[in-house]
Structure formats: C-alpha cells, structure tokens
Amino acid sequence: MGLFGKKNKNIELKQDISGYLVFPYPLKHDVVYLNRKAIVPENALLAFAARGKVLDWLPTGTHTLTPVILPLANKKFKLSKLDKYGDAPDGFNAFAYFVNMGVVQNFVFGTYKKLRFNNAKDGRFWVKLQFAVDLQVVDHEKFLKSLLRQLAILRPNEPEDIVATWLSEFATEHLQKYQFFKSQFARPRADEIAEVLQAKLAPLLEDVGLGVLGMRVLEIDMAGLKKQPKNPLMAKAPASPKPTKSTNFLQENLKNKEKISHETDIKVEENEYSTSLEDNEMSYYNQEDEWQNACAEDFETLEAQRAKLEEQQAARDKRSIWSGWEKFLGKD
16 A cells, blocks of 8 residues: 655545545645646545535546636635735645545454353354455445544544444444354354345445445354363362261261260259259258247247336336325325
8 A cells, every 4th residue: 555655736646545445645734736636546536525524526537626626615715716916725725535436355354352152052152253345435425424424534544444343343243142153153154144244234334335245254263261270279178088887887886875975964964953952942941940940939038028027117117106106195
C-alpha cells in the first residue's frame, strides 16, 4: 500500500488502493484548491466531505476542480462569490476520499473473543475463528455515509477497521447463540459455518452499501479448558490404612472393656450416692429428735423457773397487802 507521496495542490494517487475499501487522500492543509487537477483511477470514485457530510462525487478520469463540477461545495462555501476586491476563493476546507469500486479480496476479520461451549460429549471448550471475505462497494454514497456516521473524519485504515469491527461483532454474537460440537469446527465442516455466516451477513451488508462475494475460514484456534494444578496447601491429608482383622478384634475388646468399666463405675457411683443419701437422711432425723428433746428439757426448766417466780411474787404481794392493811387498822 506504500507511503504517501509528496503533498501538492493536485489530487493524484501515487499508490495502489486495491486493498482499501476507502482511501483518505492527504490534502495539503486539508484544503481543496480550485483550478487544480483531480485524477481518479479506474474502479474508483472521488468524494469530498466536510464536517461528516458528503458533498460532491467525481467519477473516473481527470477533472479540473471548478465550482461548476462541485455544485454542492459551491453552494456550501459560495465558491463563485467574489470578495470586495473582486477575487474568488481559491479553495475550501474539506476532506477527499477515494472509494474503491473493485473487489477487495481476502478481507480478514475474526471473532473478537473466544467462543465458549459446553456439551455432554466434549465437555467445556473454546474456539477462536478467523475469516476471509471478499467485499465490494455496491452503493458508494450509502457506504461512505455509513462510515462517516462512525467517524466524522476518516484517516488511513480507519474505514477498514470499522468494517472489520462490524463483521467481528456480528460473527461473534451470532455464533455464540448456538451450541456446537468440536467436530463441527473441523474441516471441511467449518466451511459450512462460513457459508451460513455469509448468508446472514449479505442483506445486512447491503444496507450499508457493501456486497459479499465469498467467505471462508482461515484459522481455527480451539482448545479445552486447562485444569489448574491442585494447590498443595489445600490437598487432603492421606487416608489412614484400613485396619486388619486382628486389629479390629483388639479394638473391639478394648471398647467392650472400656464400656464394662464405665458401666461399673456408674453403678458404684450410684450405690455410693444412694448410701450417702440414706446416711444424710438418718443423720437429719437423729438431729431433729435431739433438737426436740433439748427443746422439751429447756421448756420444762423454764416452766419450773416461771412457777417459782410466780410463787415468790405472790408471797411478796400478800405480805405487802396485809401489812399495809394491818397498819391501816392500827394493828402494828
């Protein structure tokens, strides 16, 4: 595709553009100079655009750029209008695009991500595909307008990048909808996938001014999901060996002995507890009898003391009463 030639005021290609869909021509200062030459090669058209809008088209041949052959640019920029000095404009700011009307063969695109599938036969696996398609511009005006909706100014290789993105997104999303087996991605069955995609793409590409003339699979990258090695820190401890018959016999005897010993201890503890409970109960009753007996003795002693005190008090009262009465009667 070569390098750009030296910029000059004439518009003339210095390289082959058969591999391009649209080739943005590098204008000097982004200016289209009037009264200069525009040379359009075979199988190509030249378009002028400004601010994302297409103005005029020039067919194959050599053209002198005047307001007459550029009517839309003339209307927009008033190219025929003279200034106060009587001079006409010598150019206008715009961009020039050569549209290739020939067949662009082996236009390459691929799925933009791995297609992941899972089925009972193959398990989980992924596939990444690369296709080659033969394209041709069938409606130059519709196609260039579609590109300028994406980018208002197109630079070299950007039109092809846009189309490759369109194709890649469609192929990826369309194929991911279906369930495939690994065998379907092996040749020659993989070519059937390309044929189906071509049939689905044809009407969609026509809506943007492109025709698809052929499509095939270039590369198939396929692999199963790799199993990650086990984390040694998360590995399970090794299982203990299965005990032998003799070991089982000994273990059972030990368990029986432990069980018998445990049951005996429980019975002994129960007997000791029962005996202790009976002893505590007898002690309680004996203490209660002793307390009652002690209370009875204390009560009798208190009664005897109280009776004695009452007798003494009565004797004192009697003496005091009669002695006072006798004194009152004068019988001292």
